[in-house]
Amino acid sequence: MDTMHILIIGASRGLGLEFVAQYRAAGAAVTATARDDAGLLRIQALGAKALRLDVADAVSASGLAWPIDGEVFDTVIVNAGVYGPRTSGLQTPSQSDFDAVMHTNVLGPMRVLPQLVESLAPGARVAVISSRMGAIGQRGSSSGWLYRASKAALNSVLKDVSLVLAGQAVCVALHPGWVRTDMGGAGADLAVPDAVADMRRTLAALTAADNGGFFNHDGQALAW
Numbered sequence: 001m002d003t004m005h006i007l008i009i010g011a012s013r014g015l016g017l018e019f020v021a022q023y024r025a026a027g028a029a030v031t032a033t034a035r036d037d038a039g040l041l042r043i044q045a046l047g048a049k050a051l052r053l054d055v056a057d058a059v060s061a062s063g064l065a066w067p068i069d070g071e072v073f074d075t076v077i078v079n080a081g082v083y084g085p086r087t088s089g090l091q092t093p094s095q096s097d098f099d100a101v102m103h104t105n106v107l108g109p110m111r112v113l114p115q116l117v118e119s120l121a122p123g124a125r126v127a128v129i130s131s132r133m134g135a136i137g138q139r140g141s142s143s144g145w146l147y148r149a150s151k152a153a154l155n156s157v158l159k160d161v162s163l164v165l166a167g168q169a170v171c172v173a174l175h176p177g178w179v180r181t182d183m184g185g186a187g188a189d190l191a192v193p194d195a196v197a198d199m200r201r202t203l204a205a206l207t208a209a210d211n212g213g214f215f216n217h218d219g220q221a222l223a224w
């Protein structure tokens with residue numbers, strides 16, 4: 001069997017780094033990005049190719065196309081994300097918090113995904129790591145409303161990507177679960193290896209009919 005080639009955007013730690021570890025352990029060739037030397041070294045230590053990339057920086061993010069020129073990816077995972085202010089009510093975000101969250105979680109994927117179109121294998125899987133917190137139809141809390149708004153916008157971005165790439169790739173938004181990373185905190189439900197193993201299984205099981213869908217880590221379809 002041909003070696004699978006995987007690209008992970010935002011892989012310095014947490015879910016992104018675990019995707020690198022698990023895909024490498026499964027024998028895949030992995031290219032992954034980080035924005036500082038420590039993150040790049042952690043990626044390289046797992047035997048993956050490391051690229052420096054800050055999705056919130058226009059110059060850095062627009063430079064992705066040339067180092068991946070000629071590469072063909074079977075799976076692309078856009079994982080980079082920030083939570084921003086941990087609000088519980090309707091506290092208006094500062095301009096800088098708004099920009100940091102929206103630039104990372106929404107503008108970042110809008111910068112990165114168009115550069116990947118030429119580098120996808122036929123039938124490639126393209127996933128953005130979204131969150132159930134972005135789902136409007138299921139919402140029962142307003143906590144972290146800036147983060148929620150950013151993931152709702154990310155879901156919209158994914159849907160448009162899926163329309164453009166229909167027939168070429170299967171594009172989905174994934175909810176990783178509530179996971180014990182720096183973002184999820186120590187009290188979260190799921191261990192990082194379990195959440196990533198679930199998402200890898202879900203990605204592997206996707207069919208063309210799943211293009212444009214929103215899925216829980218365990219493969220269950222989620223309402224927007």
Ligand SMILES: NC(=O)c1ccc[n+]([C@@H]2O[C@H](COP(=O)([O-])OP(=O)(O)OC[C@H]3O[C@@H](n4cnc5c(N)ncnc54)[C@H](OP(=O)(O)O)[C@@H]3O)[C@@H](O)[C@H]2O)c1
Binds near residue numbers: 009012
């Ligand atoms: N953990 C959860 O419970 C949970 C639940 C739902 C969704 N998610 C989503 O899952 C994804 C991964 O989260 P996580 O829990 O692994 O969080 P994490 O441990 O805080 O890691 C976040 C990752 O995103 C990277 N990142 C942040 N800003 C970036 C930028 N401007 N450019 C490139 N990379 C950037 C970080 O890199 P640095 O090391 O350079 O900061 C880090 O690798 C996020 O999109 C998050 O919203 C997580």
